Amino acid sequence: MEAMTGNKREGLKGFKKRGSAESQFGTALVLIVLIILQTLVLGFDYDSFGHWFSAWTRNWINILRNNAGIGIISLGMTFVIITGGIDLAVGSTLVAVGAVIMTLLDTGPKGILGNLGITGAPAYTLTIILAILLGWLIGTIIGLLITKGRIAPFVATLGAMKILRSVTQHFMQGYNPRVPREFLKISNLQIGNLMFMPIIYWAVLAVILYYISKRTVFGRQVIAVGSNERAAQLSGVNVNRVKTRVYSLMGVLVAIASIIQVSRIGSMDFANAGSGYEMDAIAAAVVGGTSMAGGRGTIVGTVLGMLIIAVMNNLLNLFGVPPFLREAFKGLIVIFAVLFQRKEKA
Amino acid sequence: MVSPQNTPILEMTGITKRFPGVLANDNVNFTLKKGEIHALLGENGAGKSTLMKILYGLYQADSGTIKIDGKLENIREPNDALKLGIGMVHQHFMLIPQFTVVENLVLGSEPKRGGLFMDLNEATKKVLAVSEQYGLAIDPNAKIMNISVGMQQRVEILKALMRGADILVLDEPTAVLTPQEVSELFEVMENLRSLGKSIIFISHKLKEVTAISDMVTVIRRGRTIGSVASSETDVNELARMMVGRDVDLVVQKDPAKPGAEMFKIENLHVPDDRHLPAVSGVSLSVRAGEIVGVAGVDGNGQNELAEAITGMRKATSGKITLNGQDLTNLSSRKVFESKVVHIPADRHRHGLVSDFSVAENVVLRTYYKPPFSEKSVLHWDVIKEEARKLIEEYDVRTPNEDVACSSLSGGNQQKVIIARELSQEPEFIVAAQPTRGLDVGAIEFVHRRLIDARDAGKAVLVFSLELDEILALSDRIAVMYEGEIVGIIDRDEATEEKLGLMMAGVVNHNQKNVAAGGEG
Numbered sequence: 001m002e003a004m005t006g007n008k009r010e011g012l013k014g015f016k017k018r019g020s021a022e023s024q025f026g027t028a029l030v031l032i033v034l035i036i037l038q039t040l041v042l043g044f045d046y047d048s049f050g051h052w053f054s055a056w057t058r059n060w061i062n063i064l065r066n067n068a069g070i071g072i073i074s075l076g077m078t079f080v081i082i083t084g085g086i087d088l089a090v091g092s093t094l095v096a097v098g099a100v101i102m103t104l105l106d107t108g109p110k111g112i113l114g115n116l117g118i119t120g121a122p123a124y125t126l127t128i129i130l131a132i133l134l135g136w137l138i139g140t141i142i143g144l145l146i147t148k149g150r151i152a153p154f155v156a157t158l159g160a161m162k163i164l165r166s167v168t169q170h171f172m173q174g175y176n177p178r179v180p181r182e183f184l185k186i187s188n189l190q191i192g193n194l195m196f197m198p199i200i201y202w203a204v205l206a207v208i209l210y211y212i213s214k215r216t217v218f219g220r221q222v223i224a225v226g227s228n229e230r231a232a233q234l235s236g237v238n239v240n241r242v243k244t245r246v247y248s249l250m251g252v253l254v255a256i257a258s259i260i261q262v263s264r265i266g267s268m269d270f271a272n273a274g275s276g277y278e279m280d281a282i283a284a285a286v287v288g289g290t291s292m293a294g295g296r297g298t299i300v301g302t303v304l305g306m307l308i309i310a311v312m313n314n315l316l317n318l319f320g321v322p323p324f325l326r327e328a329f330k331g332l333i334v335i336f337a338v339l340f341q342r343k344e345k346a
Numbered sequence: 347m348v349s350p351q352n353t354p355i356l357e358m359t360g361i362t363k364r365f366p367g368v369l370a371n372d373n374v375n376f377t378l379k380k381g382e383i384h385a386l387l388g389e390n391g392a393g394k395s396t397l398m399k400i401l402y403g404l405y406q407a408d409s410g411t412i413k414i415d416g417k418l419e420n421i422r423e424p425n426d427a428l429k430l431g432i433g434m435v436h437q438h439f440m441l442i443p444q445f446t447v448v449e450n451l452v453l454g455s456e457p458k459r460g461g462l463f464m465d466l467n468e469a470t471k472k473v474l475a476v477s478e479q480y481g482l483a484i485d486p487n488a489k490i491m492n493i494s495v496g497m498q499q500r501v502e503i504l505k506a507l508m509r510g511a512d513i514l515v516l517d518e519p520t521a522v523l524t525p526q527e528v529s530e531l532f533e534v535m536e537n538l539r540s541l542g543k544s545i546i547f548i549s550h551k552l553k554e555v556t557a558i559s560d561m562v563t564v565i566r567r568g569r570t571i572g573s574v575a576s577s578e579t580d581v582n583e584l585a586r587m588m589v590g591r592d593v594d595l596v597v598q599k600d601p602a603k604p605g606a607e608m609f610k611i612e613n614l615h616v617p618d619d620r621h622l623p624a625v626s627g628v629s630l631s632v633r634a635g636e637i638v639g640v641a642g643v644d645g646n647g648q649n650e651l652a653e654a655i656t657g658m659r660k661a662t663s664g665k666i667t668l669n670g671q672d673l674t675n676l677s678s679r680k681v682f683e684s685k686v687v688h689i690p691a692d693r694h695r696h697g698l699v700s701d702f703s704v705a706e707n708v709v710l711r712t713y714y715k716p717p718f719s720e721k722s723v724l725h726w727d728v729i730k731e732e733a734r735k736l737i738e739e740y741d742v743r744t745p746n747e748d749v750a751c752s753s754l755s756g757g758n759q760q761k762v763i764i765a766r767e768l769s770q771e772p773e774f775i776v777a778a779q780p781t782r783g784l785d786v787g788a789i790e791f792v793h794r795r796l797i798d799a800r801d802a803g804k805a806v807l808v809f810s811l812e813l814d815e816i817l818a819l820s821d822r823i824a825v826m827y828e829g830e831i832v833g834i835i836d837r838d839e840a841t842e843e844k845l846g847l848m849m850a851g852v853v854n855h856n857q858k859n860v861a862a863g864g865e866g
């Protein structure tokens with residue numbers, strides 16, 4: 001009898017451990033299935049392996065490069081959502097920062113740095129610094145509105161989203177700045193004959209943010225605030241400062257995404273660029289297991305979530321699903337991911 | 347050793363606090379000496395928690411002064427209290443469930459490496475040092491969600507100590523503990539006292555109060571009634587001071603006159619939230635005019651069993667019947683309409699909508715029916731009338747029926763649930779921890795009502811972690827262990843020792859067979 005119950009206990013413990021690892025595992029599994037499907041669709045064939053492999057690689061680099069911007073934003077969104085917040089202003093912040101970058105670098109008569117006589121590498125460095133500072137500033141203001149102003153994150157960032165896009169469009173009306181070709185190297189530098197700079201930025205940032213979330217005091221406090229704000233407050237965590245910093249970080253990441261975006265094609269459609277990014281970033285985080293209620297979420301999960309959405313898009317493309325229908329699949333995958341995770345948690 | 351006498355480490359004088367419609371503290375005086383365990387005693391709603399929240403800076407007193415070590419202090423928020431060496435263990439623990447013990451203990455004051463990174467080694471070292479210093483053993487790397495309630499409480503106490511607490515406030519710490527955990531807590535408290543810490547201890551269990559405390563201060567309806575040394579008083583006198591009249595600590599009752607078998611469970615299997623078996627093959631019956639008590643250490647499937655009976659949780663197999671009618675896996679409204687009422691163990695999750703008013707909570711189960719509503723229109727005058735009637739009958743201490751339940755004291759929230767459920771003229775009552783958090787007067791009242799229901803020929807099933815309560819109420823006692831009923835014995839055969847052994851899983855097979863035979 002004693003021995004039997006002993007075994008039962010052991011069994012319970014084992015189950016719990018597996019259960020917690022499983023949620024990440026499930027996400028990874030879905031991704032692997034999608035990748036296998038994709039591989040098959042690309043016509044995997046032993047006889048012409050070399051040919052197949054180069055097509056496969058090219059396809060992958062395309063996928064990753066196209067999603068690097070949103071991928072980077074979704075990393076920050078994960079932090080925001082873990083604190084129980086949301087940031088709808090990321091797309092508009094992206095165009096606002098983009099507009100400033102282009103105005104600074106414009107090779108035409110109105111270019112700010114050009115008129116100041118700053119060109120070449122110093123100009124690019126300065127632009128990058130200013131862009132990141134601007135992103136940080138926008139994020140910090142949003143954070144302060146939420147914490148000191150006690151405005152709900154949804155409302156504060158909805159307001160910021162409207163203001164930033166409208167102001168940007170107004171000032172950039174009829175103005176077409178031209179970005180120096182050299183600046184485009186930031187995203188288009190070729191290594192071998194492959195262009196994967198944006199992927200490297202995304203990967204590096206993912207690793208950094210992973211370490212921030214796991215190892216730093218800030219990262220731990222982000223989770224504490226999201227899990228039980230009152231408990232964190234009573235423990236002496238400066239809840240407002242943690243929250244504000246999360247939005248500042250979001251702003252910095254958006255600025256980096258904006259630099260990548262501008263340097264990829266050298267232009268930006270201020271009316272449409274970045275619109276819908278907030279939803280895609282949220283979708284990636286949610287598919288990756290981040291809870292909209294806060295307190296739960298991981299960087300690894302979000303990267304996997306982003307990849308799932310990206311690979312699925314690619315598959316739909318390869319299958320020839322009409323573009324208007326593709327968004328529906330994105331919606332489905334988000335809903336299924338949450339249903340699945342709810343079941344697993346229960 | 348520090349001389350414990352004569353040095354008041356804390357003096358609260360003339361504390362008055364008014365909430366809309368209630369004078370929660372009316373000129374309260376409270377003095378705590380260094381190295382003393384001081385119990386705070388009083389009825390539900392007497393103002394104990396309010397006084398402690400004022401001390402901890404969660405509320406501001408309207409008037410009155412607080413002196414720490416003889417110095418006048420102004421405590422505006424918990425951080426001020428922490429700086430003055432006041433720590434509080436909240437009734438609802440303030441821990442982050444997915445963090446480890448260490449991570450919780452250093453949260454907000456984490457040791458850093460390179461100004462940025464959390465130094466987990468240093469943190470663990472610090473935690474272990476403090477845990478050793480105070481003799482509070484913990485597993486530093488266990489996640490909070492995987493440790494017992496007693497352990498979580500220990501972590502809360504350590505947390506206060508690590509922040510330099512000299513005065514510890516424990517608000518009803520034993521309400522959530524098993525008897526074993528209570529005695530461990532008392533050892534910890536005694537150890538802390540010997541190290542010069544001062545402890546304020548709130549409890550409704552008079553035996554505990556006389557066992558552990560040096561001094562007792564009694565508050566009634568917001569006023570200090572007096573302070574006595576524990577050695578110079580007894581349980582009955584304390585009860586009288588609290589309630590203002592003599593209280594029957596064990597309600598008198600006649601032997602049961604059980605009738606036909608009314609409620610029956612056959613071979614029931616119920617999973618828990620993780621889909622693991624929580625109840626494994628339970629069979630049990632309750633006869634009309636009988637109270638059956640279910641005893642057991644917390645977490646042996648009692649909650650799941652109670653929830654399955656009342657339609658809040660699905661059973662995977664087995665059968666539940668009341669008067670021959672099948673109740674298995676019906677919705678909780680259907681079960682309720684079969685005249686089964688339920689006092690749930692977790693009042694915050696299943697019992698009350700805290701943001702609703704007392705009146706709204708009173709009709710939570712019946713609002714959709716006449717006389718409370720007709721054609722989907724609510725009749726507020728009828729609802730409020732009903733609420734006023736129950737407030738009066740069940741002595742719920744509230745300014746009126748319109749205040750939100752969240753502003754009631756813990757015990758009075760429990761009374762609202764009991765009033766709602768018992769006023770439904772049920773055939774079968776399922777009561778889980780019915781008197782958790784209630785004062786002695788209220789316990790007497792609730793026990794009386796359950797026994798009256800029994801004597802009126804109803805069937806009653808009581809789940810309780812308190813052996814005293816099981817022994818006071820039950821006519822038969824079933825003991826649960828690891829999801830099974832390991833024995834059913836008559837009240838006359840039951841002793842604390844015998845039940846204790848059964849609860850620990852040392853099964854009395856004979857007994858089980860006899861019981862099973864009798865059942866089948």
Ligand SMILES: Nc1ncnc2c1ncn2[C@@H]1O[C@H](COP(=O)(O)OP(=O)(O)OP(=O)(O)O)[C@@H](O)[C@H]1O
Binds near residue numbers: 388389391394783
């Ligand atoms: N935040 C609040 N708003 C309004 N009234 C309140 C609030 N907190 C407490 N009260 C009222 O103050 C009175 C004292 O409540 P308190 O919680 O101090 O009682 P208590 O002695 O701790 O009771 P219990 O033993 O039931 O926990 C009660 O009548 C309660 O309704």
Ligand SMILES: [Mg+2]
Binds near residue numbers: 394395396755757
């Ligand atoms: Mg209280």
